[in-house]
Amino acid sequence: MTDTAADLLAGSRRALARAITAVENDAPEAEAILRAVHPHTGGAHVIGVTGPPGAGKSTLTDHIAKAFRAAGERVGIVAVDPSSPFSGGAILGDRIRMGDLALDPGVFIRSMASRGSLGGLARHAADAAALMDAAGMGVVLVETVGVGQSEVDIARAADTTVVVLVPGQGDGVQAIKAGILEIADIFAINKADRDGVPQLEAELNAVLDLAERRPAWRPPVLRTVAKTGDGVAELAENIVRHLAHLRESGGLESRRLARAEAELLARLEEGLRRRVVAAALPPERLAALAARVVRREADPYTLTAELLAECFAG
Amino acid sequence: MTDTAADLLAGSRRALARAITAVENDAPEAEAILRAVHPHTGGAHVIGVTGPPGAGKSTLTDHIAKAFRAAGERVGIVAVDPSSPFSGGAILGDRIRMGDLALDPGVFIRSMASRGSLGGLARHAADAAALMDAAGMGVVLVETVGVGQSEVDIARAADTTVVVLVPGQGDGVQAIKAGILEIADIFAINKADRDGVPQLEAELNAVLDLAERRPAWRPPVLRTVAKTGDGVAELAENIVRHLAHLRESGGLESRRLARAEAELLARLEEGLRRRVVAAALPPERLAALAARVVRREADPYTLTAELLAECFAG
Numbered sequence: 034m035t036d037t038a039a040d041l042l043a044g045s046r047r048a049l050a051r052a053i054t055a056v057e058n059d060a061p062e063a064e065a066i067l068r069a070v071h072p073h074t075g076g077a078h079v080i081g082v083t084g085p086p087g088a089g090k091s092t093l094t095d096h097i098a099k100a101f102r103a104a105g106e107r108v109g110i111v112a113v114d115p116s117s118p119f120s121g122g123a124i125l126g127d128r129i130r131m132g133d134l135a136l137d138p139g140v141f142i143r144s145m146a147s148r149g150s151l152g153g154l155a156r157h158a159a160d161a162a163a164l165m166d167a168a169g170m171g172v173v174l175v176e177t178v179g180v181g182q183s184e185v186d187i188a189r190a191a192d193t194t195v196v197v198l199v200p201g202q203g204d205g206v207q208a209i210k211a212g213i214l215e216i217a218d219i220f221a222i223n224k225a226d227r228d229g230v231p232q233l234e235a236e237l238n239a240v241l242d243l244a245e246r247r248p249a250w251r252p253p254v255l256r257t258v259a260k261t262g263d264g265v266a267e268l269a270e271n272i273v274r275h276l277a278h279l280r281e282s283g284g285l286e287s288r289r290l291a292r293a294e295a296e297l298l299a300r301l302e303e304g305l306r307r308r309v310v311a312a313a314l315p316p317e318r319l320a321a322l323a324a325r326v327v328r329r330e331a332d333p334y335t336l337t338a339e340l341l342a343e344c345f346a347g
Numbered sequence: 348m349t350d351t352a353a354d355l356l357a358g359s360r361r362a363l364a365r366a367i368t369a370v371e372n373d374a375p376e377a378e379a380i381l382r383a384v385h386p387h388t389g390g391a392h393v394i395g396v397t398g399p400p401g402a403g404k405s406t407l408t409d410h411i412a413k414a415f416r417a418a419g420e421r422v423g424i425v426a427v428d429p430s431s432p433f434s435g436g437a438i439l440g441d442r443i444r445m446g447d448l449a450l451d452p453g454v455f456i457r458s459m460a461s462r463g464s465l466g467g468l469a470r471h472a473a474d475a476a477a478l479m480d481a482a483g484m485g486v487v488l489v490e491t492v493g494v495g496q497s498e499v500d501i502a503r504a505a506d507t508t509v510v511v512l513v514p515g516q517g518d519g520v521q522a523i524k525a526g527i528l529e530i531a532d533i534f535a536i537n538k539a540d541r542d543g544v545p546q547l548e549a550e551l552n553a554v555l556d557l558a559e560r561r562p563a564w565r566p567p568v569l570r571t572v573a574k575t576g577d578g579v580a581e582l583a584e585n586i587v588r589h590l591a592h593l594r595e596s597g598g599l600e601s602r603r604l605a606r607a608e609a610e611l612l613a614r615l616e617e618g619l620r621r622r623v624v625a626a627a628l629p630p631e632r633l634a635a636l637a638a639r640v641v642r643r644e645a646d647p648y649t650l651t652a653e654l655l656a657e658c659f660a661g
Contacts, residue, residue, distance in 0.1 A: 064648050071646035286641065293637035293647065298624060300651040305623055306616050308655065314615065323607035327600070332385035333607065334378050337614040341622065 081191030109165030395505030423479030
C-alpha cells in the first residue's frame with residue numbers, strides 16, 4: 034500500500050488532499066491509491082445535488098452539510114463545475130464563501146473544474162467521493178451544475194440525488210423536457226420565498242402523478258430557502274429517509290451494482306482505447322490515412338471498417 | 348448509392364433533411380449516405396460561431412448568412428445546443444425567429460440539441476455540416492453555445508471560428524481563463540453599442556500581444572451590433588479574408604488533416620468499444636464482476652487490468 038493510501042485511511046487530511054490531486058491529474062500513483070482504499074469504501078452515503086446555475090445549490094449544500102454535522106457525521110463535499118468556461122470563475126468563487134464550514138475539521142471540501150473532457154470529470158468526481166468515503170466521511174455531497182449528460186453521469190455516482198429548482202423561471206418545464214425527473218430522488222424548490230412556488234409544485238406533482246407504474250419511492254417536492262436555512266432540516270430528514278428506503282428495498286444494492294458495471298465498462302473502454310488505438314494507428318499511419326480522406330481518395334467510414342477488421346483478424 | 352444520397356447530391360432539400368435526421372438518430376442508413384457523399388465534400392467554407400449564452404450568436408449568425416447570400420453563396424446553418432437541459436428550450440426558440448432566412452430557398456437551417464453524449468453531438472454536427480457541403484452549400488455556419496469541451500470539439504470541425512463576446516460582463520477574462528483564445532480566428536464584440544467595449548478590446552489585444560510567437564494570422568477584434576446589423580459586413584469580409592489566408596498559408600490543408608485524424612480516431616474508438624466490450628464483457632459477466640466490486644471482493648482497477656490482458660492475449 035502506498036504511504037498516501039495508508040495515511041488517508043488513518044484519517045490524514047493532507048493525504049486525502051494529495052490523493053484527490055493525484056486522481057484529478059491522472060497521476061501514475063492514482064490507481065495504486067484507489068486500489069488500496071477500495072476495500073474501505075462503500076460506507077458513505079453519497080448525495081448528489083444538481084440543478085440549473087443560480088439555483089443556490091452551493092448555499093443549500095452548505096446547509097445540508099451543517100445538518101449532517103449536527104447529527105455527528107463527518108462530511109465531504111465535492112463541488113464540480115462541468116459548465117461553461119464562461120461561468121467557471123463565478124462558480125468556483127462561490128465555493129470560497131464557505132468560510133465557517135471550511136474551518137470545521139469534520140468537513141472536507143474539494144472543488145473540481147473541467148478543462149478537459151466532461152466524461153473524465155464525472156469519473157474524477159466519483160473517485161474523489163470514493164476517497165472521501167475511504168477517509169471516513171459518513172456523508173459525501175457531490176454538488177454539480179446542470180449541463181445535460183455530464184450532470185446525469187455525475188448523478189449516477191450518487192445514492193440519493195437532490196434536484197434543486199427555482200420558482201418563476203420555467204425550471205419545471207425545462208426539467209421535464211430534459212428528463213431530469215428520472216434522476217431526481219428529491220426535489221428542493223429553493224428560493225421558496227419567491228413567487229411561483231405553487232405553480233412549480235403543481236407542475237412537478239402532475240408529472241409524478243403521470244408516472245405509469247407506482248414507484249415504491251415517490252420523490253418528495255420540498256420547499257427551501259438556502260439563504261436563511263428554512264426547510265433544510267426537512268430536506269436532510271428526507272435524504273436520510275431515502276437512504277433507509279434504498280436499504281430496505283434493495284435499491285441501494287442495485288444502484289451500486291449498476292454503478293460498478295458502468296465503472297468497469299468505462300475503465301475497460303479507456304484501457305482499450307489507449308492500447309489498441311496506439312497499436313493500430315501509430316501517428317505516421319494516422320497522418321497518411323487522414324491525407325487520403327482529405328484528398329477524397331478514401332472515406333473515413335470504409336477506412337474505419339478496414340481498421341476494425343485488422344484489429345480483429347488477430 | 349442510396350436514393351437519399353443521390354437526391355441530396357442532386358440538390359433535394361428533402362433528401363438533405365432526411366439525411367441529417369438519419370445521422371442524428373444514428374440510423375443504419377446514415378453511414379451509407381455519408382460514405383456516398385464523401386467524395387463530394389470539402390468545397391464548403393465551414394464557419395464556427397461560438398460564445399457564451401446571451402451573446403446574440405443566433406442573430407449574428409443570421410446576419411452573416413445574409414451577407415454570404417448577398418454575395419451569391421448558398422448557406423447552410425447548423426444550430427447546436429450542447430448546453431444545459433435547463434436552457435435548451437429558449438435557445439431552440441431563438442432559431443424559430445429566423446422567419447425571413449427560413450423562407451430563402453438558398454438557405455438550409457437545422458437545429459440539433461443534445462440528450463445524449465456531448466461527444467456524439469459534436470460528431471453529428473460535423474456530419475450535418477458535411478451533408479450540407481455535399482448538397483452544394485458554399486458556406487456552412489455551425490453555431491454553438493459555449494460549454495467548454497464540446498464547444499472546442501465543435502469548433503475543431505470549422506475552417507474559421509468566430510468567438511462572440513459581450514462587453515461589460517467579464518467575458519474577456521473568462522475567455523482567457525478558459526483558453527478560448529486558442530480556438531478564435533476572429534473575435535466579434537457583439538452588442539458593441541453598450542458600455543465596456545474599449546476595455547474588452549484592450550483585454551483581448553493585450554493577450555494577443557503576449558502570444559509568444561508572431562502568428563501569421565492575428566485574430567482581428569471586431570465590433571458588431573447584431574440587432575441592427577452594424578459591423579456585420581466587416582465581419583463577413585474578415586471571414587472571407589481568413590479563408591484566403593488559410594488557403595495561401597497551407598493552414599486549410601493542415602486543419603483539415605487534423606480534423607480527418609480526429610475523426611478516424613473517434614470512429615475507430617467507437618467501433619472498438621462496440622465490438623470488444625461486447626465480446627469481453629457480456630451482460631452476465633459484467634453483472635458478476637460488478638457484484639464482486641460491490642462486495643469489495645475485487646477492485647475495478649485490478650479487474651480492468653485482467654480484462655485488458657485477456658483481450659490482448661488472444
